Amino acid sequence: MDFEYTAEQEQFREELQEWLEENLPDGWTEGDRDVPDDQDEREQFLRDWQARLYEGNWAGLHWPSEYGGRDASLIEQTVYREETAKYHTPQQINAIGINFVGPTLMEVGTDEQKERYLSNILNGEEVWCQGYSEPGAGSDIASLTTRAERDGDEFRINGQKIWTSYAHYADWCFLVTRTDDSGLKHEGITTILVDMDQEGVSTSPIHQASDEEGFNQMYFDDAVAPVENVVGEVDEGWDVVMTLSSFEHGTTRIFSIEQRYKDILEYCKNNTRNGQPLVQDPVVRQELADLDSRIQAAKVSHLRNVSKQMETGMPGPEGSMDLVVADELANDLENFAVNILGPEAALWEDGPEDGQWVRDYLQTYGSWIAAGTGDIQRNIIGERVLGMPKDDKSQTSHREES
C-alpha cells in the first residue's frame, strides 16, 4: 500500500500544471471562468480548447503513441484527472470521440477506419456523438429499432435516437442500428459510423431539466453510410457495443467531486447563518464530515481499481461501483450545497454564481441516468461480481454490461 506518488509522477503533474497555467483562457486560473452562453460561441470556445489540448499533446494522453497519443499510464491519467479538476478546465467537446469511439476503433476498427478517423478525433476537427438510446430502448439497449438496410454499397438508415449528447455539435455519429430481427434481440445489431452532415440526418435540441440544451433528438430519414463504415461485423454489433461501454468505466468524476467539496467547504468557512459560521453548525459539520469520508472512500476505491487494473490489464466490473458511488455522491453533495444556502436556495439565476449552484444540483440527476442508471449498475455488481442469479428477461441487454 502506497499512496505517495513517485518523483516521475510528480514531475508529470508539474509539467501539466505549467501547461495549464500557460494555456487556459485568460483569467481562468484567477477564477474568472466564463464559457459563452450563446450556443455558437460556446461551440467555438470548446473547439478552440479541444484544439489547444491537442497542440499540447494532452488530448489523448491515454492513446498509444502510434495513434498520436501520449501512452500515459493509468496513474498518470489519474494525476491528469486530479489536476484538471483542480483547475476546473473546460469540458472536452470531443470527449465521446476521444474516450470511447477512438479506443473502440483501435480495438475493432479496420486499418482504413483507423487511418481515416483517428487523427481527426484526436485533433478535434471531427466531433463525435454516440447514438445508442431510443425512445423505446434506454437501459434495455438491445431492444433498439433504428433500421439499417443494405442497399448496394451503402446502408440506408431510418429511425430515431434520443438524449444524444453533443449531437448539435457533432460531425459524426457512432450509431447502433438493427440489421436483422429474426433472432434474439442482442443479435442482428450493427454499429455504423454515420456522417452527420447529410440530408437524411437531422437533430433538434431537447430542453433539459437544468434549463440547458445538452442533449438532442436525432432523426434518420433515409440517411446513408457506405458499407466500409460498419464497425466490426454486420449483425455482430453487440460485441462492439460492449467494447465501447468498457471504456466508459475508466472515466471517474470523483476528482471533480472532491474539488467541488473543497469549494463548498470554503463557502461554509466564510459564510455565516444567524451570526454563526456555517462550519460551527453541528448539523452542517456532521454532513460535511460524512461527505468528506465518502469522497475519500470513493477516491481510494478508484485508486484500488486502477492499481488492480494495472496488474490485470482489464477494467473489471468493479467500475460499476465507481459509477454508482460517484453519481450518488455528486447528487448528495450538490443537494447539500443548495440546502445550506438558506432561504436563498429558492433562487435560480438570481442565486449564487448566476444560478450555477442550482444548475449543478439539477445536472446531477442527469448524470445519474446518463451512463446507465444505478439500478443497472447494481444488477451488474450483483450478477458479475457477486455471482447472484440473473433475471432471465434482462439477460445481456444491459446498456453497461461489459
Add this chain to the structure above:
Amino acid sequence: MRAKLTDEQERIQETAEDFLESNGGIEFARREMEGEDVVDEVWAEISDLDYPAVTVPIDHGGLGEGMVYLSALLEATGRYAMPGPLPETAAVGAPLIADLGDEDQKDEYLPAVADGDCRLSVAVYNDRNESLPAAVGADGEVAEDGSVTISGTKTLVPYADAVDEVVVATRTREAGGYDGVTLCLVDPESEGVSVEALDSLDRTRPLYDLELDLTVPPERVLGPAHGGGSALERAADRFTVASCAMLVGAADRAVDMSAEYSTERTQYGQPIGKFQAVKHRTADMWIDMQSARSLTYYAAWALDADDPDATRAVSAAKSYAADRLHRVFGDDMWNHGGTGFTWDHDAHIYLKQAKAWRNFLGTPEEHRDRLIEARLSE
C-alpha cells in the same frame, strides 16, 4: 502510488483465512460465546503463525510491520470473528511499549509478546458513559520515586482475564484532553487488582471491570509521568483502525453469505437473488464494504507513514465503518429471512460486534467532528 496490498500481505491474509476455515471458522467465536475459554487454544495456534509478532520491532524478535499489514491480517480473522486480544496486543500494547518503553521494558516484554507468551490489553475508561479522553479518570498519583498509585475502577476492559498485562491509562495531573495522562503496565493477577466480568452484547469479545488499588513501581510505568497522552491518542487511532479492519472482514463474509443464500433459497418459484430488492440490497452491502475497506487501508497507511492526513483518515474510517457496516450486517440478517434471526445463523454475531464497537473509542458523530476539525486546521 500503489493502492494495493503487497503480495506478501495478500498471502498472509489468505493463509489466515485458510487456517481459520480449516479450524472450524466461526466455531471458535461460538465457543467463546458459550463461555468456554478458548483464548489459550487460539493463541497457541496463532503464535505459531507469528500473528502476535507482526508489530513487534525486528530487533525485539518481531516482524516489524505496521498497520497495513496488521489490517490485512485482522480482516482475515474478522471474517470468522476470531476471539482473543490480537488487536489489543498488536495494535495497542506492543506499539506502545515499542514507542514509550525504555530498553529494559522492551527487552522484558516485546520478545515475549512476539513469542506468544505475553498477551496485552488496554484499560482507559473510568466512566462508561463518557467519551475519550474525558473518560480517563483522575485516579492516579505519581510519587517522587516515579511510582504511580492508582485507586479506581477501569471499565470496558477487553479480555482482562485472559491477558498477562494491561496498559492502564490514568490521569495523574488535572488537565484537559490527553494531557496529564500516565500509562502503566498492570498484571491483572497481581495484588490490588480484581477482575469482574461484564455481560456484554458481543460475547465473542468479553469486557471486564478492573478494580485497582495498587502502587505501580517505576519499572512498570511506560514513558514519562503525565506525558503518555499523545501516545495514547495514537494508540487509540491504531485500535480504531484495527476494529475497522475486523469489521470489514466480517462484512466481506456477510456479503458472501447473502450472495450464496440468494442463489439457494427459492420463493415464488425462483431464487430470491433474482428479485432486485434482494440483489440491489446485496450490491449496496458490497459497495459499503469495499468503501469501508478503502478507508481502512488508507487510514492504516496514513498511520504507518505518519502522514499529516492520519487523524482525518482514521476518523473517516471509523465513522463510515460504524454506520455503514452496521447496516450491512443488518441487511445480511434481513436477506436470510427467519433463518437470519436465529441464534444458529452467524448474522447476529457480526451485528452485535458492530454495535459493540460503534461507540468504543469515539462515536461516529464524535469522529465526524474530529474529521472536520482536522479539515479546518489544514
